[in-house]
Amino acid sequence: MLPVLLLALQAQNFDLVLKGGRVIDPKNNLISVVRDIAIKDGRIAAVHESIADSDARRVVDAKGLIVTPGLIDLHVHVFHTINNPGSWAGDLSIPPDTLSFRTGVTTMVDAGSSGWRNFEQFKTTVIDRSKTRVLALINIAGHGMVHDLTEQGDFNAKRVAELAQRHKDVVVGIKSAHYTKPDWTSVDEAVAAGKIADIPVMVDFGYFLPERPYWKLLLEHLRPGDISTHVYRAPVPWIDDNGKIFSYLKQARDRGVILDMGHGGGSFAFRNAVPAIAQGFYPDTISTDLHDGSMNNTMQDMPNCMAKALAMGMPLEAVIRASTWKPAQVIKREDLGHLSTGAIADIALWRMDDSPAQLVDSHNAAIPAKGRLRCEMTLREGRVAWDASGRMGTDFKKLNGRYGLRKGIDSYIVPPSQ
Template identity: 35%
Template sequence: MWDLLLHGGRVIDPASGSDGTADIAVRDGKVAAVGGGLPRTRAARTVDVSGRLVLPGLVDMHTHIGHGAGYWGLAPEPVAWRTGVTTWVDAGSAGAYTLAGLRRGVADPSPLRIHAMINVAGTGLVGRTGEHHVLENLDVATAAAVAADHADLVRGVKARIDRHTVGPHGLEPLRRARQLADHLGKPLMVHIGYGPPHLADVAPLLGEGDILTHCATGVAAGLVADGRPSETLLRLREAGVVFDLGHGAGAFDFNVLEAELAAGITPVVSTDLHIRSVYGPAYDLPTVMGKAMAAGMPLADTVAAVTARPARALGLPSGTLAVGADADIAVFEPQTGPFPAVDVHGGVREAPLRLVNTATYVAGRRLSPSTAEPPPAWVPLSPAQHQAEADRQARVRTSVRHLDRPEDFDEPFPRPEQADPGDAR
């Protein structure tokens, strides 16, 4: 007997090469069967998903989670249930001094799949920037020991390399991050932004399987020139470096992504979701998927970029609907556009498709709705963002509908003289 059967949807599973109408059966939290015409009588519960896209639970390779534990952290649960993101990778919010807190406060209690990249700075991202200013906090041996204690949680190493973060130390934080990644045998994710150091400085320290995040930013010199990828970027591709979108609050430019796509560079699609970008313009992973499609990525490539490819890059058992896999499933209503999509510089394109999540399952159990707390005091919001947040809170407050007609209830409450004395409750 199956616990759940989703039938009639268009199943896209790039990891197994599947794209077509199929049913998915779930038993004991695992995918039990995938195919057409699975018998509904074998399932305890059936859900008709005809006309919907049924995808593996989405994998967001670049997020910052842990609300209240640092400048950037947000709670993932209020976003996950309405977006289909079942696997969250925290990209360096925690270092050696704070990784245990991320585990106890975020990963262990969460119903989601939580993984992390350890920051080479022991403090992690407690503040907005500057974590590499004090080199004694970048203790490779200590970070390696802590990562070994949390080997099931840690999937890589993260270093933000821009002039604000490294201060006077140039490439030394990156060199230490390289040592740590090599010691752990894990990929190194490097953030680029306002240089120096510039991309050409960073590139020699990256190799096969490492990850260059913010690969479509408009503020890092050396990514594209005259509408074409730079020689440095092309050399990194040839070396097997993984490119990660990492939209964030200020790291996505349509012109850069379009130049990369035209040259055959297709990045992993991630949000860099944090307590600022969640209010826009990133918002969530389906929104960023829409922007990728607006720039020219086909639907199938976009789905692969949020499922199989990030899972493969980090060695995660997620991002697939293969029989035996965890039954992490995202169901979407595909709405045909065009829909406007914006980058962080005001560039506008039209997305051909909008994916509206209608159900998110983790291990075969549907996630319940959850509401987010108001933004903390340090998050700068525009007047429009303030109004949108006020509107959201008002909708939550008034979302309960009170029924007051007798016919609204299956069994009207009896009058006192008709009530059974034993029925008082």
């Protein structure tokens, strides 16, 4: 078998080979093993213990780096418009390409910034024009997240489901968020839309009111596969008087409800997360709730959220799984989040930074870091989309005055051969 395999490899001419990195690809059960990864026409062409340099147009030395699938951030706000000052469907959102690739993120899931009245605008102005892969949850409320939802009037399960079915390629779920009333209308309408379109619902519970306790959300209103984001938010009951995790959280997990970090500007408390993770109860998915407020506060970005999980004792491979393959499964996009041969070549290369640091939650509580991933390089569909340490550059002296213009992800797969 082996000689045939090697012959097949040698017959190919790869665009790029990532050489000697320590690969963590949870879907394929590759956990910190050294592999070469070859890329051809935007896809992963081979993952092998050794691929010859001569087979590749370009080789990147990945020794000492960790190589993972490109991250999937399950909760962001990227409906950046000039409308709606101070709103998530406005200038609280950020243009996706400004923070994605430099943090190893290749797929962002916008969590209901737009609703059924303005999703088409979001699609044409952001989704279709971003180099980052942007997928969306459509808000059950007509205009999405302009402000907190104080009324029921504009929920429309049928319209949301119709839109989701028309744009199956980019719509991966439904969102309910920031509902201020004591009834379940927002959640139940979102679930009704999710049933019609057969896609998951994500709930940002927002206001914790005695009339609608959180445990009822997890055990009675959400379906298996639906997502509760902001799961470590301060008002969520996590730990009983004996220091143990409340049983309703375990029951929720047993019935398949997804518990998502969704750090955000004010929704992450070590007080809840530290004892939960110490008891081996990890988040299903790690996500940022990225917006203008959270990115410049203690959330920062995906690698910082992942560093917090690491610092609390979650193993590195579990952290990578919760940021790649698991979110892909949650949004039913199993073509993403792994490094299988034939898969889309969305890949991130990392250096582990062990310098001393504190990591801080939404309430200014701190714990010591145990390593932070720093993104060295990101590939989006095989193209170099981020190159922090100039690995794709050529020694100044060797160019002998032959100056072409190096362009970004728009226009090349790898620079022309020297």
